[in-house]
Amino acid sequence: MLVTLSSVVVGAPSGTAGRPPAGHTKTQAEVNVLRAVARRWKAWRRLGLFDPRTHLLTNNTEGVCHGRGKPRPGNRYLRFVCVVRPHAHHGREGLWLRYRALAGGRSRISFLAYHRR
Numbered sequence: 001m002l003v004t005l006s007s008v009v010v011g012a013p014s015g016t017a018g019r020p021p022a023g024h025t026k027t028q029a030e031v032n033v034l035r036a037v038a039r040r041w042k043a044w045r046r047l048g049l050f051d052p053r054t055h056l057l058t059n060n061t062e063g064v065c066h067g068r069g070k071p072r073p074g075n076r077y078l079r080f081v082c083v084v085r086p087h088a089h090h091g092r093e094g095l096w097l098r099y100r101a102l103a104g105g106r107s108r109i110s111f112l113a114y115h116r117r
Helices: 026-039 041-047
Strands: 062-068 079-085 094-101 107-115
Touching: 026 041, 026 062, 026 079, 026 094, 026 107
Parallel strands: none
Antiparallel strands: 062 079, 079 094, 094 107
């Protein structure tokens, strides 16, 4: 008597290969933008966002991000448009940035414009 056994190999997806990043929340994007701007204080020192004595962001500097594109589960987005501005600002005044969520919790931030009063 001859019995043939066949095995089925089921492969689980490996890591994040082939999948797009899960995206970031609005809060996560705002925190990342403020950290990135603070790290590059020399580039933005003339815009009034930094204390010239301490090289830190001035008090009450705000970062606001708006998600762009199709939202992902959990109200997450892959792309944002963000503005960093002093507490006392007028209209669209501020440093406008493009934010892109990458895999592994990383991000890429690029300069769009700086609008004055």
